[in-house]
Every structure is written in C-alpha cells, then in structure tokens.
Amino acid sequence: MPDRPLLLGAHCIDTGGIPMAARRAGRGGMQALQIFSAIPKFYNDKVSVKPDRIARFREALAEAGIDAAHVIVHAGYVLNCATPDAEKWERAAAALAKELERSTALGVGGVCFHPGAATDKDRDSAIARVGEAMRRALLAVPEGPTRLLIENTAGAGTTVGRTPDEVGAMLDALPAELRARAGYGLDTCHLYASGYDLTASRDNVTVVLDAFERAAGASPSFLHLNDSEGALGSNKDRHARIGRGAIGAEAFGWLLQDPRARGIPCLLETPQAVPEVAETDDTPDAWDVEDIALLRGLAEVRAA
Numbered sequence: 001m002p003d004r005p006l007l008l009g010a011h012c013i014d015t016g017g018i019p020m021a022a023r024r025a026g027r028g029g030m031q032a033l034q035i036f037s038a039i040p041k042f043y044n045d046k047v048s049v050k051p052d053r054i055a056r057f058r059e060a061l062a063e064a065g066i067d068a069a070h071v072i073v074h075a076g077y078v079l080n081c082a083t084p085d086a087e088k089w090e091r092a093a094a095a096l097a098k099e100l101e102r103s104t105a106l107g108v109g110g111v112c113f114h115p116g117a118a119t120d121k122d123r124d125s126a127i128a129r130v131g132e133a134m135r136r137a138l139l140a141v142p143e144g145p146t147r148l149l150i151e152n153t154a155g156a157g158t159t160v161g162r163t164p165d166e167v168g169a170m171l172d173a174l175p176a177e178l179r180a181r182a183g184y185g186l187d188t189c190h191l192y193a194s195g196y197d198l199t200a201s202r203d204n205v206t207v208v209l210d211a212f213e214r215a216a217g218a219s220p221s222f223l224h225l226n227d228s229e230g231a232l233g234s235n236k237d238r239h240a241r242i243g244r245g246a247i248g249a250e251a252f253g254w255l256l257q258d259p260r261a262r263g264i265p266c267l268l269e270t271p272q273a274v275p276e277v278a279e280t281d282d283t284p285d286a287w288d289v290e291d292i293a294l295l296r297g298l299a300e301v302r303a304a
C-alpha cells in the first residue's frame with residue numbers, strides 16, 4: 001500500500017453546526033475531519049440525527065472535497081462501557097449503539113470511543129463488558145459504512161484499553177462476523193502518557209505500531225496526533241500542540257512516515273487559536289492550519 005495518501009485533518013469547531021465544521025476543514029485544506037454527533041458531555045442515548053442535518057452535512061463535505069469515509073465521529077466522553085454498575089452499563093451500551101446509529105446515518109467512516117474504567121479494578125471483566133457493548137451496538141445497527149473504533153487511553157486510574165493486549169481482547173470478544181466492522185485507533189498523547197516512548201527512536205515507533213497490529217490483528221484505523229503536556233508514563237490526558245509538548249516534532253515524522261499512517265484519518269485534537277468563533281465564520285483555526293503544514297513537512301522528510 002505504498003501509494004495511499006496522507007489524510008490530515010482536525011477535530012474542527014462545530015459552532016454553527018457540523019456543516020460549518022466541514023466548511024472550516026475544507027477551507028483549511030484538510031482531507032480528514034473529526035466531529036461530535038451530539039453534545040459529548042451527555043449520554044444522548046435517545047438522540048437521533050435529523051435527515052435535513054444529514055443532507056446539509058453531506059453537502060458541506062462534498063463542497064469541502066472531504067470523503068465521508070475519512071470523517072470520524074468522536075463518541076461522548078461520559079460513556080463508560082466498562083463499568084461494573086449494571087444500570088450505568090445499560091445506559092452506556094445504549095448510548096454507544098446510538099452513537100453508531102447517528103454516525104451511520106451521517107455516513108462517516110468510523111465512530112471512536114473511550115472504552116471506560118474498571119472502577120472495581122477487575123480489568124478482565126471490564127474488558128469483556130466493553131466487548132459486549134460493542135457487540136450490542138453492531139447488532140443494533142446491522143449495516144452501513146461506519147466502523148466502531150476503540151481509542152487507546154492515557155491509562156489514568158482504572159481505565160481500560162491502554163495496552164495492545166487490552167485493545168486486542170476487546171476486539172476478540174466480538175463474534176467473527178462482526179469483527180470486520182470494528183477496529184481501533186491510536187492517540188499519540190495517550191500512548192506517551194501511558195508509557196510508550198515514541199521519542200526514543202524511529203524503531204520505538206515501529207515497535208509500538210507492531211505490538212498493536214499483532215494484538216488487534218490489524219493496523220490502526222485512525223490516528224489522533226496530539227503532543228503531550230504530561231511526561232512519559234504520567235497517565236495525564238493533556239494535549240499540546242505538535243512540537244510544543246514532551247513528544248516533540250521528530251516523533252510525529254517517524255509515525256507519519258510509517259506506511260500504516262497512510263490512507264487513514266490523522267487528526268489533531270490540540271489547543272486551538274480561536275475556540276470561540278461566530279456561527280457563520282468558516283475560517284479554519286490558524287493553529288490547526290499551521291500544525292497540519294508542519295506535519296505535512298515532517299511526513300515528507302525521510303531521514304536516510
């Protein structure tokens with residue numbers, strides 16, 4: 001797959017609606033985009049997306065020249081599909097299914113979610129519950145272009161999905177016929193904060209990608225490109241702009257030069273210059289644009 005394109009983008013601000021996020025991405029020259037399909041601090045387990053909103057979003061994407069397959073929806077932060085609390089788990093599983101339903105209606109390539117926390121410290125049972133929530137969601141939405149993608153965590157507290165084995169075990173919990181509609185993505189800040197030193201050498205980056213590929217049976221379906229405010233192994237989920245955190249720019253070059261980074265959405269979730277924009281202002285964020293240019297340069301320069 002040597003000729004797969006580099007697909008850089010960002011989680012664009014959706015003030016004015018998700019069509020505005022698509023317009024900002026298009027004007028920013030992005031090939032990929034991440035959005036929320038509902039307010040991420042709520043479960044939204046009863047929220048559907050209206051047909052006219054779908055149409056306006058698809059239209060804006062087409063105008064922006066962004067393939068819907070290269071759009072990722074980020075699920076709500078409150079969902080904890082790993083929780084041992086039966087009532088909370090039911091609600092989280094229903095919310096995950098609804099995220100997949102909304103994302104499928106929007107026609108995007110994937111919906112990513114944080115697996116959650118084993119608050120009783122029984123990690124194996126927590127991982128099994130995440131697998132079961134995924135199974136339910138995939139059965140509730142039996143077909144469509146949207147894949148359900150686990151995001152690796154920064155490893156704070158009892159969160160699960162930090163290691164290749166944990167991500168692999170969640171995917172292994174799915175029946176074979178659903179497996180193709182599921183996958184995972186990697187967040188560089190979360191990797192670094194959970195102790196994977198991407199900065200040591202190009203080989204280290206390769207080794208991390210290899211380990212996830214081996215455990216999950218496939219390479220990642222998206223990357224979140226975030227530098228890290230927290231130190232190596234700090235378990236701090238605090239994103240910094242590319243080259244301005246503890247990871248530094250060079251490691252992003254190593255990552256983007258790996259063939260496995262090609263053809264998948266590579267998305268910034270980093271601080272933005274103007275977090276409050278007017279609803280009708282489709283100017284892309286200046287820091288996003290600047291950092292995407294930086295990443296494009298890093299991806300192209302290959303050390304001998």
Ligand SMILES: [Zn+2]
Nearest residue numbers: 074113114151
């Ligand atoms: Zn995330």
Ligand SMILES: [Zn+2]
Nearest residue numbers: 187189190237
């Ligand atoms: Zn994060």
